[in-house]
Amino acid sequence: MRSSPSAGDPKNKHLRALDGAGERLRLFKADVLDYASVASTVAGCAGVFHVASPCPAAQPTNPEVELLAPAVAGTLNVLRACREAGVRRVVVVSSVGAVFMNPNPPEGPTMDEHCWSNEEYCRATENWYCLSKTLAEREAWAYAEKAGLDVVTVCPPLVFGPLLQPTVNTSSLFLIRYLKCDGVDAMDDRVRNMVDVRDVADALVLAYESPEAAGRYICSAHARKVSEMVYVVRSLHPSLNCANKFVQLVGDEKVFSTEKLQRLGWKFR
Secondary structure (H helix, E strand, O other): OEEOOOOOOHHHHHHHOOOOHHHHOEEOOOOOOOHHHHHHHHOOOOEEEEOOOOOOOOOOOOHHHHHHHHHHHHHHHHHHHHHHHOOOEEEEEOOHHHOOOOOOOOOOOEEOOOOOOOHHHHHHOOOHHHHHHHHHHHHHHHHHHHHOOOEEEEEOOEEEOOOOOOOOOHHHHHHHHHHHHHHOOOEEOOEEEEEEHHHHHHHHHHHHHOOOOOEEEEOOOEEEEHHHHHHHHHHHOOOOOOOOOEEOOOOOOOEEOOHHHHHOOOOOO
């Protein structure tokens, strides 16, 4: 197993602590914007999981530089390197952000793998993360078709679950903001789709190992209002000063079908 964070960085201590890491895990220092470093990392690999993509906790000041270019160019560098290395299959982690951002969604409440976010709508609403994932995934499919590379994409929503690293990731920061009310008097009671990180890992393995896996796969488990999420945390930790005022929203629900992924054998917690 190879991973590409900075090999000697102490923040990677949790990776080295994994069972069997001493024998089966090799860390490579790589930058997805540096083709040579990506190529040396994937050389000799049978399969590659492309996970790295910018995911800022706040609005970027220069989205083209901070989000869009790294997401697209990084993905293309990985795919090009995989093709040159003869990689059997590449699993690209996309996002439901590349699925639901569309002012004219299909009829009916449920979105599936045929749905795509509208690029102009993402720009107009300044939803730069969704735009970055949409552009990157579309480029991935265009390259895969042109180069004859076996690519599968997995599209999760907010990912929660046990943290291995000592730092807080962007998804967890969303939950922290909900708990703290993020400096506002009342929190919009939005519906958030979510999935456990361990279930995402299972989906990635299925996408790689299943011979019949092809195309896109939505990987979403639960849809909950912010108020429900806060209630669960408050019931477990009653001493926390959580948000307690919520503004009800109409038409905010987004339902994602995971039928295709479940046909591969995927189950969620």
